[in-house]
Amino acid sequence: MLKNYFKIAWRNLTRNKLRSLIHILGLSLGISISYLIYNVIVHAYSFDRFHPDRENIYRINTLTDWGDGGLFPNPGVPGPLGDVIQEELSSVTHKSTLYTLHDVLTFVPEQNRVLGRNSDVTFADGGFFKIFPRKWLVGNPEKALEAPHTVVITESRLRKYFPELSPADALGKEIAWVDRDTLIAQITGVVADFDQPTDLIFNEFISYASLDTEEEKEWYGLHEWGSVNSSSNLFVKVSESTDSSALNRGLEAIAQKHYSKDEEAKTSFFAEPLSEIHFSSNYTDTAVSREFLKGLTWVGSIILVLACLNFINLETAQAISRAKEVGIRKTLGSRRKELIFQFLTETLVLVIVALLTSFGLVEVIRLIFGSYLPADLRINPLSQPNLLFFISFPLLLTLITGIYPALVLSGYQPQRALKGEMGVNHGFSLGVFLRKNLTILQFTASIAFIILVLVLNQQIRYVSSQPLGFEKESLLYARLPFMSEPAKMQKLQDRLSQQSFVTGASLSGSLVSSSSLWTSDAYVPVDTSERQIFIQVMNVDSAFVRVNQIEHLAGKQGLGAADEVIVNANFIREMGLTDPGEAIGLQIRFNGNQKKIVGVIGNFHSRTFREEIRPMVMTTNPTFFQTITVRISPGQNLAQAKSDLESVYKEIYPYETASFSFLDEEMERFYAQDIKIRNVLGAACFLAILISAMGLFGLSSYTIAQRTKEISIRKVLGASVTQILGLISKEYVLLVLTSFALAIYPAYYFLQSWLQEFTYKIDMPFGLYGLAGVGVMLICLLIVGLHSYAAALTNPAKVLKDE
Template identity: 30%
Template sequence: MWKNYLKTSFRNLLRHKGYTLINLLGLSSGMAVSIFILLWILDEVSYDRFWANSDRIHSVMIHSEMPDGSLSSHPVPTASLKDVLLDEIPEIEAAARYSFETDLLVKNGQEGFNETGIFADPAFFEVFQLPFSKGNPGDLNTIVLSEELAAKLFPQGNPVGKTVSLNQNHVLTVAGVFENLPTNSSLQFDFIAPFELYLRENPWMENWQAGGSRTAVLLRENSQLPNAKLSGLIQANCSECSSTAFLYPYAKLRLEGRFENGVNAGGRIEQVYLFGFVALLILVMACINFINLATARSGTRGREVGIRKSIGAQRGELVLQFVMESMLLSWIALLFAVLLVQLLLPFFNEVTQKSVDLDLTNPSFLIGTLSITLMTGLLSGSYPAFVLSGFNPMRVLKGDSRAMLSGSSLRRVLVVAQFATSAILVVGSIAIYQQIRYIGERNLGFEKENILVVDQNEGIVRTYAGIKNDLLQLPGVENIAFGGNSIFSVPITSPDPVWPGKPQESTVNFKIFRCDEGFLPTLGIPLAEGRNFLGVQDGANYIINKKAAEVMGLDPETAVGTPLEMWQGKGQIVGVTEDFHNDNLRLGIEPMVFMYSQNVGSYYFIKVSEQSPMTATIAQIQSVFKKHNPDYPFEFSFLEEVFDREYQNEQVIGRLALAFTCIAVLISGLGLFGLASFTAAQRTKEIGIRKVLGASAGSLSLLLCGDFAILVLASLAIGFPVAWYFVGEFLEGFTYHTEIRWTLYLLTAMLMLGLTLLSVGYHTLKAAWTNPVDSLQNEG
């Protein structure tokens, strides 16, 4: 029986090659999108779950009370909390402090590399259980290297027992080599040095009101989450502290680690849900094509059903036959989809900044792909199977066309649903693209073009005066400056600035940015009042932006000279800058205080002349750095690249949305093309009669296209309000955003109608040009 069903299904698919090709293109495109999204989702949810005992690893988080009473949550507890956790919480088996990733010079003899690493407690290896290929974790005076870094430093042999210098401050013995971390690790580093070295250089981290490092714990097996016991630990050791500690699963931190006012508010998991929903939508659209074409072809399959029933076939057997046919088509479509995914995978990885591969041995991938295929086959075939198998054999064999040509209302509903979904995706993807372009073109209030950003290191700090002097002698260099952190999203905020008349209950947080006297002119930040820093004599003086003057209750024009006290002591405001964007454009312009510094921070900024040849100027800059700083490799990026990375997530979403929208529109067009061919065939006699009565080819084409155009207009009437709502929700996430004009909806409508004319036009013209004598002679 099964063999007969399979053979019959193959014959039906081969007999109607055009119908089969249209369905294959639609189903394989939809399944390819679903597989791409499945790969992306599997990669996202796999982050940090590869660690042994990942379900028992938790990050120590802090709820810090802000001046206005709200809570700010972050994974940066005081370094002193670790020992208290081990002493007071029996559910904790091990606890380890570790620093944020930092780039330091790792040198073996004459060969040195600027590598990313962390400082960590010995217990780090118990919590995370890094697999070692050589040696072991070691002790206080040792370092462990990744296989990649070990091969770079010691290409000729085993590095265990040999010494390396770290940042030219510490000579450490290599105790072991650990396997390279996978790409789905939130932590990415190539060496681990002792945390005690880090603590010696940053003793302030042991203050109970300070942070600066992270802590992870390993809970004992079968133990409950002891957050109730953690809530009072900080206050018990620090009467001035108002923060509370809690544990949060480490493996969930990347996807679900966003907190708002102390309550978990999701995170990147929202993107996982969004793209999962998009995959389902596109897959359903592909299945709609199959349903529409199958029910439209009911007239050609009706006599087959009638004959089968008349010789004793049961309805269940017919349902099974038609479902088998759709399942066979789904498996064939899966093969094409897998080939398409393999072909486009490099492009997909480039767009998403990932390195996923098509691992056919991954159980999760196989289960997901099998589920997609089965769902496609069942969803596509179930309704047509029940419709076709329900035909009355007597009426069908007598030629009653009304008994066969059923489901037209459903087909109209499905076409409307398809094009409404396509309209939503088109409007949404264009809106995302316009917002990304708006971000890239918006005047930020400072210059970001032709500026090189060089990470600070010990060698630069020691020789900065000489480097700066030599760089300014180069004809292509206009200025050089020091600045701490990224100017696009200043991470340091504080309520500490004190000025005359500051309310006792003030809840204002200020962005704090350390820089030297070259920073404002290098980035072209204009001063509205006062002057720039002059040098070390301004060590206790401050520059603010207009927004800061506003929240302080000062007039920007008279704010210069106002006393201001901050971390560097009592001083005064010497300048007021124009407002500029100092955070992600999702947020507004924040009040900001500039503090003078020559070396406390992260970056050096070099302004290069637009008229100078960039390649030659960079080579000259590199020679200056190598002259004063020969041990460190010269590494830089452009400030524009730093800006682009700030909005990388939005760019990825935009590119994916555009790609998926194009495929959704293609699927809709394919369905309309196939449906138009059968509609034209069904109305052949009507067209012949109209031509005999004098109708022109043009009027007949408009008649047939008009039916589909009405459906498309109905879909736009449904899709546009939905798109307007979701686009508005997306843009509300940005304080500064583009304006979506009515022309976007007009262009989308024209695109949808144009696609309809292209899909339907060929068949309508072909039918309209057919000799009416031939159509009337072939009535049956």
């Protein structure tokens, strides 16, 4: 019996080729998008799920509340917290303090071999391997990190540094790192690499005890409670009876004990579960937004629902063509449940073919949108989550898409079906009602997607075209080695400035516009007291304003001494001054010292358009310059100029691998997430329109075919082709108008929320809403019009010859 069901299902599939093609294409698009998004979500939630007792592991974060200045969460903690947390919180069974080094130069002293820069190096104590156990190839996990100047490395790092040695032979070998100073440590252990997704990407663990002097602790900001550095991290494992709320209460008690209530900012701590690190601040800058994943889920669901609606819509519309088949089957003894099973089997066959087709579509989508997917995403069809998807998804989809058409078809009465009487018309037809409303839902989704894409694109174009307050074109930059010698940096600046195609070079702590942010307080004199101003700080040299072509309002363009500062127009406004010249020579208190204002510049966007321009103070401290910016004269070959700049850089820093990049390309990354959202929605928009158009094509071709006699009679009675087109199209115009009305609010709600994130934004462009509605209307009328026109041109005599 089951074999017979599948045989009949396959015959029906091959007999109605157009219907089958529309079903397969629509469902395969929905399945492929769902399958890909399903794998992205499974991948995002797979990080660090393999650690024992992972639900009891937390990272401690710091929250600084500046009142009106805002809340600033930080994954780092002050160094002293790690010293006292296990003593003050009995629920903490293990703790591990880390200090991550970024772009640290590594070399092997024995071979005098430079190994390049790494960001997967950390100071760690022995508690790390108690919280995150590893397979030890050699070494004692209890003592490997006890002594100063010892290091544990991973197997992959051993193969890179000492490829000729076994793990046992590597014990005692030395590795050196150049950071604040040169640190040399002996290998005391080798551990296996993690073979599952993790955000704990460290490959070299230097003993935390190596930070054994007060000078070193002060340098790394580990000496006092008031110093919080995002590189200083603390992990804890708590007892099974302790939840996050109890841990947070204990952390609050510690904060109250060690911080004064009179401090300007309130500092507190909170526990972040290990499972949340991949969605916040991790060690690889590959954090995934939960909101983005939620948005992907909605997009995938909508595309799949549209494909299902297509199936239901077309099947119910074509039900009448199978009425006699149902009548004959019932006359021959078929029961309703057998017919339902038969029709569900047909749907299952369609879904299976669509599932097989979707495998090819998945690869096409990955090829097109590969840059939007996680770089380490590997789709294994034989993995447990995917096997579950392949088994459960087709069955679920078969029930969702096939149950209603099966109920409709199996419910026909034999005597009426054989006579062609499908039921008594009482003025309301559930089938017609559903077809119209399902079509409305399809067009609603299409119009909403179009509106979203149009408005997002306009906002991105707006922020990309607004004046920045500086000139970003023809600017190249490179990162400098951390704590490079000031004399070397000055030599590099001089050498680059001597190039014939360079108009200027500047050293600074950060780029003129970047994601970097240094905030502080400045105090300006007001009568006999001082007024506090919450400011942004930039560390720059004397050429910074000129090279970046920032507007100069008063005083000097450059800084000549450590006690001089340059401020922006917003700072002058906060001081209560209207004339920039009045600020020149005034003294302010900043960073505990008196500073003299020697220059005033115009406001410029040092951050994204999501944020307002803050009052700014520019100061100078050559020791902490980390970036060099070069302006190229107009008309140069930029590729050649970039190559020449890198050659000079290599001469000064022969062991560095840094390269020059264009500032405008860096700034494009400000809105990378927004562009990603726009492009994802654009793809969803295309698929929604494509699926809806295919459904409308199949539905209109069938329904118009059912009205050929009506059309022929109207032509005989004198109706013109235009009148017939208007008659048929009127129904679809009403459907699109209803869809447009339903699409407005969800699109507006999302866009209003998204635009609120920007301080500088466009007004809601309602004209684009109408453009989206008109666009869908034209697509609809084109599809329906082609079918209607073909039917209207048919010779009535051929249609009515049997009447």
